[in-house]
Amino acid sequence: MLTINNLTFRYPYRSKPAVNNVSLEILPGGIYGLLGENGVGKSTLLYLISGLLTPNEGNSMLFGVDTRKREPQTLSDIILVPEEFNLPNISLSEYVKVNAPFYPNFSQEILELCLDEFHLERNLHLGRLSMGQKKKVFIAFAIAANTKLLLMDEPTNGFDIPGKAAFRAIMARTMSEERAVVISTHQVQDINLLLDHVIIMANDGIVLNASVGQILQKLAFKVTINQEEIEQALFAQPSLAGAVIVKENTDGIETDINLESLFQLAVFNRPIVERIFQNK
Amino acid sequence: MNQIFSFDRFKLMFVHELRSNWRLYLSLFGLSLGIYFAIILFSSVAAYNGVNRAFSLGLISYQETFVETTYEEMIFYYIILFIAGCVVGSKLFSGMKNKPSAISTLMLPASQFEKFFVNWLICVPIFLLVFTGGCLIADYLIWAILSVMFPHCMVQPVGFDLIMNDSSFFVKTMYFYLCVQSLYVLGASIWYRRPIVTTTLVCLALIFAAVILDAILAVYLMTDEAVHRMNSFDFYSEDIPLIAICSLLFCFINYAVAYYRFRENEIIQRW
Numbered sequence: 001m002l003t004i005n006n007l008t009f010r011y012p013y014r015s016k017p018a019v020n021n022v023s024l025e026i027l028p029g030g031i032y033g034l035l036g037e038n039g040v041g042k043s044t045l046l047y048l049i050s051g052l053l054t055p056n057e058g059n060s061m062l063f064g065v066d067t068r069k070r071e072p073q074t075l076s077d078i079i080l081v082p083e084e085f086n087l088p089n090i091s092l093s094e095y096v097k098v099n100a101p102f103y104p105n106f107s108q109e110i111l112e113l114c115l116d117e118f119h120l121e122r123n124l125h126l127g128r129l130s131m132g133q134k135k136k137v138f139i140a141f142a143i144a145a146n147t148k149l150l151l152m153d154e155p156t157n158g159f160d161i162p163g164k165a166a167f168r169a170i171m172a173r174t175m176s177e178e179r180a181v182v183i184s185t186h187q188v189q190d191i192n193l194l195l196d197h198v199i200i201m202a203n204d205g206i207v208l209n210a211s212v213g214q215i216l217q218k219l220a221f222k223v224t225i226n227q228e229e230i231e232q233a234l235f236a237q238p239s240l241a242g243a244v245i246v247k248e249n250t251d252g253i254e255t256d257i258n259l260e261s262l263f264q265l266a267v268f269n270r271p272i273v274e275r276i277f278q279n280k
Numbered sequence: 281m282n283q284i285f286s287f288d289r290f291k292l293m294f295v296h297e298l299r300s301n302w303r304l305y306l307s308l309f310g311l312s313l314g315i316y317f318a319i320i321l322f323s324s325v326a327a328y329n330g331v332n333r334a335f336s337l338g339l340i341s342y343q344e345t346f347v348e349t350t351y352e353e354m355i356f357y358y359i360i361l362f363i364a365g366c367v368v369g370s371k372l373f374s375g376m377k378n379k380p381s382a383i384s385t386l387m388l389p390a391s392q393f394e395k396f397f398v399n400w401l402i403c404v405p406i407f408l409l410v411f412t413g414g415c416l417i418a419d420y421l422i423w424a425i426l427s428v429m430f431p432h433c434m435v436q437p438v439g440f441d442l443i444m445n446d447s448s449f450f451v452k453t454m455y456f457y458l459c460v461q462s463l464y465v466l467g468a469s470i471w472y473r474r475p476i477v478t479t480t481l482v483c484l485a486l487i488f489a490a491v492i493l494d495a496i497l498a499v500y501l502m503t504d505e506a507v508h509r510m511n512s513f514d515f516y517s518e519d520i521p522l523i524a525i526c527s528l529l530f531c532f533i534n535y536a537v538a539y540y541r542f543r544e545n546e547i548i549q550r551w
Contacts, residue, residue, distance in 0.1 A: 054544075069283075070391075073389075098296040098299045099388075
């Protein structure tokens, strides 16, 4: 569906590329988590995918069309929920009336479902909402637009705890086989059990690009107090219940993924991750 | 699906623009008409106060109470049209003024041409028609108010004399107006922040540089006799077809460059 080929982007007057030679394949039916430290270019990558920036090298093709061309057909297949956004000073019903016709698969039913999950009224005015409420409305609209590709940059930033739970519930209920979702976030606990695929970025490109299934086949995550296990682990982090460890999955038993530990392992022990996943 | 222009998408885009930004357009259009209305009403009331007093003292006859305001209204019509037109023209790319609004603008599923064309349509021809129509309505409104306020004076509306009193002057001024406004449209596509101030300063600097260059060339390259013989270009003494061709070409180039800049735009400014 979305193919990213050797994408490189430098901001003007900066020698170091913000996105360096990234190649990815995004397939329909999956929720992709885009993780990385601050400043590694996660948001920039989403802007490049959306065609909002022109790459120095490479391209991003959605159904074979370069997204930088910003063709109406391509734009009606992509919706981006940026970290900061503007909503006009009008009522929600008016907003839906003027924006929904641009998205041929827009579903009023899904919009109402999302609003209900977020405990938002249907007759609200966008000019009178808090930033968190505005984000909920925008996410509800973005999901209801039913585009083939949904890109979200830090979607749960500014959400209260029920809001984060509602977000997870909505994503789980509205996901379809025709749609791909890319979520860039630091709030890994918010999306821990949602993801089908994990992409971890570093300054010089992609460190890890694997499905959750592949990760759990090769790695095991657990909490242990066994000192021997802790010492042999690829990564260990002390916690109140013992240590959270990541080790190679040698016994073939799948555990639950722990994105935080995986992220730490990938960033601070990169050669091991590259060896296990045979990136290099 | 046509990826450059589709009438259905254009209609959606037009409705989207008007419904999302109706407050902005209403305030811009309303403010310019309101200023025109207030100035003309104030000056007319002041003028009719004087003649009304003179009439009540028996100093002048009823026929002499008529105050000719056509010229005055024309002057204010053109001044406010030029200022408001440049302000409205500068708002053509207001959707690109910061990153969040640029994202909303660029991600809307319509072609860049449709987005530009809808904004151009509202800020250029529709504004001109609404403002001119509004001024004509304001004139009749002022006439009604003056008729009530000064029942013993001879009050007449200026009506279409506002624009057709000297139709050749009107047509030429309109071309001149479109040229000036197109510069502000072009300026708005280059400087998203403070486009009015920046465009005005750059235009003044260019005019100043041209005058200086002209003077230097005249002094160093031409004899005194040649300088005296030289005819400078006078916009208002030329024929309308020549003015029309030159002006429309100038406007078209400005609009085309502005569109090209908008089409190639990103959420960052590269310079």
